[in-house]
Amino acid sequence: MKFSIAGLNKVFDSRIRLGIMAVLAVNDELDFNALKELLEVTDGNLASHLKALEKEEYIEVKKSFVGRKPNTKYEMTPKGRQAFGDHLKGLQGLIM
Amino acid sequence: MMKEPQDYLQDITTMRTLMERSTRFLSLSGISGVMIGVYALLGVTTARYYLCFQPLDLLDQGGDIFLAETTQMKLVLLAIAVLVLSLGTAFILSKQKAAKKGEQLWNITARSMLVHLSTPLMVGGILMLIFFSKGWLGFLAPLSQLFYGLALVSVSKFTFSEMRGMGWVQLLLGLLATALPAYSLLCWALGFGVSHIAYGIYLHYKYER
Numbered sequence: 001m002k003f004s005i006a007g008l009n010k011v012f013d014s015r016i017r018l019g020i021m022a023v024l025a026v027n028d029e030l031d032f033n034a035l036k037e038l039l040e041v042t043d044g045n046l047a048s049h050l051k052a053l054e055k056e057e058y059i060e061v062k063k064s065f066v067g068r069k070p071n072t073k074y075e076m077t078p079k080g081r082q083a084f085g086d087h088l089k090g091l092q093g094l095i096m
Numbered sequence: 097m098m099k100e101p102q103d104y105l106q107d108i109t110t111m112r113t114l115m116e117r118s119t120r121f122l123s124l125s126g127i128s129g130v131m132i133g134v135y136a137l138l139g140v141t142t143a144r145y146y147l148c149f150q151p152l153d154l155l156d157q158g159g160d161i162f163l164a165e166t167t168q169m170k171l172v173l174l175a176i177a178v179l180v181l182s183l184g185t186a187f188i189l190s191k192q193k194a195a196k197k198g199e200q201l202w203n204i205t206a207r208s209m210l211v212h213l214s215t216p217l218m219v220g221g222i223l224m225l226i227f228f229s230k231g232w233l234g235f236l237a238p239l240s241q242l243f244y245g246l247a248l249v250s251v252s253k254f255t256f257s258e259m260r261g262m263g264w265v266q267l268l269l270g271l272l273a274t275a276l277p278a279y280s281l282l283c284w285a286l287g288f289g290v291s292h293i294a295y296g297i298y299l300h301y302k303y304e305r
Contacts, residue, residue, distance in 0.1 A: 015110055022111035023118040027204070030118070034204045038118050091104055 007090035009083055011056055016041055016049045021076065021084045024059060029075040050074065058083055121205040121255040123197065125189035126304055129296025132182040136288035139178040140281060143171060151234060151280045163233065193304070209254045216247040234277050237284045241270035244288075256299060265291045 012018045019039050023030060030038075036046050053059045058080030062073045076084070116122070143149040147170055149163075163171075194201040220243025224236055248263030266287045273283035 015107060018107055018111060019114050022114045026115045026119050030204065034118075037200065037203060038114060091108060094104055095101065095108075 007086060007093065009087045009090070011052065011058070011083070012087050014049060016045065017053055018087075020046075020049060020053060020074075021058065021080065024074060024076040025081065025084060029062065029073045031071055031073050035074065053080070056080075056083075117205070119205060119208075119254065121209040122303070123190045123194040123199065123201060123206075124255055124299070125186070125193045126296045126298070126300030128186040128189040129292050129299060131185050131189075131296075133289045133292030133294075133296060135178050135181050135185075136292060137285060137290075139174055140285040140289065142174060144281060147171060147174070149281070151237065151277055168233070205254065209251055212251045212254055213247050216243050216250060219243065220246070234280070235274065237280045238270050238273035238277075241266050241273060241284060241287050245270055256303070258295060258299060262291055262295045 012021065016039060020035060023035065023038055032046070032050075035050075036043065039046065041049075050059065050061075054061060056079075057077055059074050060077050062075065064071050064073070147167055149167070149171060191201045220239060223243070224239050227233070227235055227239065245263045245266030248259045248266060250263075252258075252260035252263060269283040269287040273280035
C-alpha cells in the first residue's frame with residue numbers, strides 16, 4: 001500500500017527522498033552536484049533515490065551539455081508537487 | 097516499521113533546514129559587516145579632516161567642480177581602497193565561516209545572491225562613472241548609497257532577511273543626502289559606517305554564537 005492511514009506517502013519515508021523534494025520545491029531546478037552537496041550523500045545513494053522519484057514521475061530529468069560536459073538537471077513535476085503537498089498536509093495532521 | 101512522532105518532527109526540521117540552506121546564502125559573516133563599517137568611518141574621517149572634503153563645495157556653481165585635481169584623485173583612490181578592503185574582508189571572513197560549517201563558499205546560494213546583487217550594483221556603478229565623467233561629483237556619495245540600498249533590498253530573499261532593513265536604512269539616508277547635499281557625507285557615514293557595524297553585531301550575536 002502506498003499511503004499510510006494519516007495520508008502519508010510511503011515514497012517519502014526515506015529522509016533523503018523527502019530532502020530532494022524539499023529543495024526542489026523551492027528551487028526551479030538543481031543539478032546532481034548541487035543536490036549532492038546540499039543533502040550530503042554519496043553519488044550512488046543519491047542516484048538511487050533520484051531514480052525512485054523519477055519512476056514515480058515526481059521529478060523530471062533534463063539532460064544537456066555544458067560545453068562538452070554532460071549536465072543533468074532535476075526539477076519537480078506538477079504530480080510531484082501535488083504528492084509533496086499532500087504529504088506535508090499529512091505530517092501536519094499528525095503533529096497538530 | 098512504523099515511524100514515531102518524533103521521527104516526523106525530525107523530518108520537518110530536516111526539510112526546513114534544507115529549504116533554507118538551498119535558497120539563502122548564510123555564510124555571510126557578521127564580523128565582516130563590523131569591519132566594513134569601521135573602514136567606511138575611517139574613510140569618511142580621512143576625506144573630511146585630512147583631505148578637507150566638504151560636500152557643499154561640490155554643488156556650488158550649479159554642480160560644477162570646485163575641487164583641486166589632486167584632491168579629486170586622492171578621494172577616488174580612497175574610495176577604491178575602502179571598497180577593495182571591504183570586499184576582501186567580506187570574502188575572507190565568509191570563506192572562513194563556510195569552512196567552519198563544512199560548506200563550500202561558492203555554491204548555488206552564493207550564485208543566486210550575486211546574480212541578484214549584480215543588476216542594481218552594475219547599473220549604479222555605470223551611472224556613477226557617467227556622473228563622474230561629467231564632473232557631477234556632488235551626487236556620487238548619495239548615488240552609491242541609493243543603489244547599494246536597492247541591491248540589499250533585492251538580495252534579502254537570498255541571504256539573511258535582515259538585509260531588507262539595512263537596505264531601507266541606506267535608501268532613506270541616500271534620499272535625504274540627495275535632498276540635503278551638505279549632509280551627504282554624514283549620511284554616508286551613518287549608512288555605510290554605523291549601520292554596517294550595528295547590523296554586523298546583530299547578525300553575529302543572532303547567528304554566529
